[in-house]
Amino acid sequence: MTVAIDFSQRDKLKLDDFLLKSSAGWLAGNQKRAFDFFCTLPLPHRKNEHWKYNQVDFLNSGDFILCHQAGQAEHKSQSINFENSIKLDFVNGILVNQFNDDEPALQLTRIDKLNSEQQALLQQQLAQQDKNIFAHLNQLIANNAYLLEVKANTIIDKPVYIRHISDPGLENSEANQLAVNALYVSVSANSQLTLIEQFNSNTNDSENTLLNLQQSFIQLAQNAHCKHYRLNLEDANSHQVSEVNINQMKDSHYKSFYLGLGSKLNRTDINLAYQQEHASADLSGVYLPSGNETIDYHTNIQHKNGHCQTNEIFRGIIADQAKATFNGKIHIFPQAQKSDAYLNNKNLLLTNQAEINTKPELEIYADDVSCAHGATVAQLDKKSLYYLQSRGIGLKKAKTMLSLGFINELITRIDNEVIREFLLSLVDKRMSHID
Amino acid sequence: MLTIDNLHATVDGKNILKGLSLEVKPGEVHAIMGPNGSGKSTLGYALSGREGYEVTDGKINFKGEDLLEFETEERAQKGLFLAFQYPVEIPGVSNMEFLKTSVDAVRSYQNKEPLDAVTFMKLAREKSKEVNLDQNFLKRGVNEGFSGGEKKRNEILQMMLLEPSLCILDETDSGLDIDALQTVADGVNACRDPNRSFIVVTHYQRLLDYIVPDYVHVLSDGKIIKTGGKELALELEEKGYSWINTLPEEA
Ligand SMILES: Nc1ncnc2c1ncn2[C@@H]1O[C@H](COP(=O)(O)OP(=O)(O)O)[C@@H](O)[C@H]1O
Ligand SMILES: [Mg+2]
Secondary structure (H helix, E strand, O other): OOOEEEHHHHHHOOHHHOOOOOOOHHHHHHHHHHHHHHHHOOOOOOOOHHHOOOOOHHHHOOEEEEOOOOOOOOOOOOOOOOOOOEEEEEEOOEEOOOOOOOOOOEEEEEHHHOOHHHHHHHHHHHHHOOOOHHHHHHHHOOOOEEEEEEOOOOEOOOOEEEEEEEOHHHOOOOOEEEEEEEEEEEEOOOOEEEEEEEEEEOOOOOOOOEEEEEEEEEEEOOOOEEEEEEEEOOOOOOEEEEEEEEEEOOOOEEEEEEEEOOEOEEEEEEEEEEOOOOOEEEEEEEEOOOOOOEEEEEEEEEEOOOOOEEEEEEEEEEOOOOEEEEEEEEEEOOOOOOOEEEEEEEEEEOOOOOEEEEEEEEEEOOOOOEEEEEEEEEEOOHHHHHHHHOOOOOHHHHHHHHHHHHHHHHHHOOOOHHHHHHHHHHHHHHHOOOO | OEEEEEEEEEEOOEEEEEEEEEEEOOOOEEEEEOOOOOOHHHHHHHHHOOOOEEEEEEEEEEOOEEHHHOOHHHHHHOOEEEEOOOOOOEEEEEHHHHHHHHHHHHHHHOOOOOOOHHHHHHHHHHHHHHOOOOOHHHHOEEOOOOOHHHHHHHHHHHHHHHOOOEEEEEOOOOOOOHHHHHHHHHHHHHHOEOOEEEEEEOOOHHHHHHOOOOEEEEEEOOEEEEEEOOHHHHHHHHHOOHHHHOOOOOO
């Protein structure tokens, strides 16, 4: 049956409509809790600091129909040409391909099929999440939630390549639509995983709003390593509110690259917590909104234990009338001595109308730590432009070169050549459109 | 090649060039000397069309065309090259990519195909050897972390690759040790050609031992106040610029 949600009339919703037929007690319990919170928490509002820069008025635009058809979306956008990869395709949140599990150490299980050990893994991740209304909604709608496990002591050579496609045209609906998806990743002790999450949309010709609520969880056990690429390549008209929650145990390492091209609403919250000592994370990202797009990254790194190391670098190039927000918080707890945290955010505004709100926040409650943070906002350097022009290079090309130069450093550091070349060609194409 | 007639230019509303005239014929080397702040760099910028350097009066004819009609990049494409006194550093843009893009831009203006990457790489390596710049500098960001001397050699490398018809060298010798000076001079001399002209801005007679000028001009307060042969440079070195100021202005 079709479930519709009107955000402004949540009191009319019925829990029964959301419970999975196969829901075991624990899952139904989760859904019930999520339902109660979802129905009672206030909607995000621009007066709320956390949503200050986001256009969330569309939530008051009537019914959102929950996507339930696994349509075969035509996928116009580029994909990474891995020679060998494990592919998962989700259309409007729904898994549409077979998981080719010729890799015995890797397992994908839908949430209602989890055994008790797996349930524990998932509950552990959920317990760490600081849930907002979208997180509750995400848990309530559980049918597109999966657990991806890497067994202990294994290096998964093939990258796991996950593509999410939003296509409101698929379901012949006049109403707004809601695509909900959750992925719980668990990398066991001494194992390694490369994970790519790519988001595309075909919303430009559509009159409906498709709101994509996606949440990923990454649990890194002792000495587990994860390389994570999260690429938001949606078109200008799409809406996404998403979260990545990372929990790290001793000696684990999380290395990531986030790319955001911007869209009508593109909000990503990255929450990372060191649950044990001697873990480290290297977060980097690039956002390139143009036109009337917005993009918003909120990162929250919690040093809950000592001897952990964070290195976080995000750069943004904002063109036309686009708006970007970067809110980078690092929280060092009192017991987290010998923490080492570095946060840097640099922005390039290509026009006078482009807008950036950058706010690095350090909250330090331990005394023996090494922390540094900084944020800059600049325009293209006139002297550099002139230098390039004086060598025969046209103004437009010169701007493209300097813009690429601003973010190149972060992309060329990516060690996977196939991903690096894909990203370079992508940003190259993106940047050549700017004036 | 180049005819400058009664050039007046302002920077920030301040008059810097105040009626400068100069004629440079194909194949000639002109040295321009003069005290700090006399407008030597301003002349180079005005010729290359830098934003903020406004020509308020006078004419510049370059190879039969009114140079002032054109944007900076067009002037470069037409064969005007300015080696900067202080080249900027552009981190993130690789020197190799920069060199290739500029060579391709100039070639495209001449209706020539862009060079393929391998051919260009070979050429760039060969030329960088000629100016004694290690190949590693091709991979780095443009001038990023280069020493003063390395930046100047990179300027000469660009000149060699772009094969311009008029080269303006703005204090390319400043801050160079004697070996680097020799290298830079050799690079310039290797480029000398009956169809290529040079304007060499310098404070030192030293450079002119290596790059022998046809004419030496003294620029003071935005005007050329004296012109002579190469022996004028020697005289200046000996007596200083103040000696010139006591001379009656030439007609
Ligand atoms: N961007 C600028 N803004 C203001 N004044 C400038 C600028 N560039 C040059 N000037 C002034 O113009 C005059 C000539 O400078 P310049 O051409 O650099 O002299 P030179 O190269 O002969 O030492 C100096 O008085 C200098 O202070
Ligand atoms: Mg000067």
